[in-house]
Amino acid sequence: MSLQSKKSFASLDYTRCDPSRCDPVEGLCAAVPACSHKLIKQLDGPFTSPVIFQDMCMGCWDCIEACPLDAISATHIGS
Numbered sequence: 001m002s003l004q005s006k007k008s009f010a011s012l013d014y015t016r017c018d019p020s021r022c023d024p025v026e027g028l029c030a031a032v033p034a035c036s037h038k039l040i041k042q043l044d045g046p047f048t049s050p051v052i053f054q055d056m057c058m059g060c061w062d063c064i065e066a067c068p069l070d071a072i073s074a075t076h077i078g079s
């Protein structure tokens with residue numbers, strides 16, 4: 001279980017995330033280009049919430065800085 005060995009990773013709050021609000025024109029997630037590790041993708045295209053591949057997250061928090069709606073936060077698990 002990769003997530004159990006992981007201590008910190010970015011998590012998306014789908015109740016806050018709204019691509020039509022953060023980018024009303026193109027519906028593109030600002031966190032996607034912010035992640036230099038390419039771990040955030042809008043798998044279903046523009047105007048859909050992105051997916052974060054948490055098991056590879058480096059915990060740099062660039063995506064948190066990039067999201068204008070504060071929909072991404074740091075999750076810490078483990079001892």
Ligand code: SF4
Pocket residue numbers: 012016017018019022023028029030031032048049050066067068069070071072
């Ligand atoms: S994570 Fe943030 S920047 Fe990305 S689509 Fe959701 S609200 Fe917009």
Ligand code: SF4
Pocket residue numbers: 009010034035036037038039040052056057058059060061062063064
């Ligand atoms: S914390 Fe860093 S590595 Fe993890 S998803 Fe966000 S930008 Fe990518």
